[in-house]
Amino acid sequence: MAEVYFHCSDDQRVLLDRRATEVDDLIEARDYAARIVHTLIAAPSLEDWRNWALHVCDEFGDEIFVVPFAAELGKPN
Numbered sequence: 001m002a003e004v005y006f007h008c009s010d011d012q013r014v015l016l017d018r019r020a021t022e023v024d025d026l027i028e029a030r031d032y033a034a035r036i037v038h039t040l041i042a043a044p045s046l047e048d049w050r051n052w053a054l055h056v057c058d059e060f061g062d063e064i065f066v067v068p069f070a071a072e073l074g075k076p077n
Contacts, residue, residue: 004029004064006036007055020059029056029064037072049073 003020023029033054041049052069 002029003059005057005059006033007057008036008040008052009055010051010053026064030067033065033067034072037067037069041069041073 001022001024004023005017005020007017008015021032023032033056037054040047040052049069050073054067054069056064056067058064
């Protein structure tokens, strides 16, 4: 088990995750990150998510990996 944080940012803002989430491995962390991104994208909002990224960090603040929202949004039509 590891504690990880899921921070979101764009060019101008950073949303810090202040509560750690326990995950068993990187696969579970990646799946959880994808669910967060999909939840934010699906919520009613005027936000343009294409420039956002979700940063998965360990308990020391070191970045493990990044999920660009654009990768989950796909290409614009």
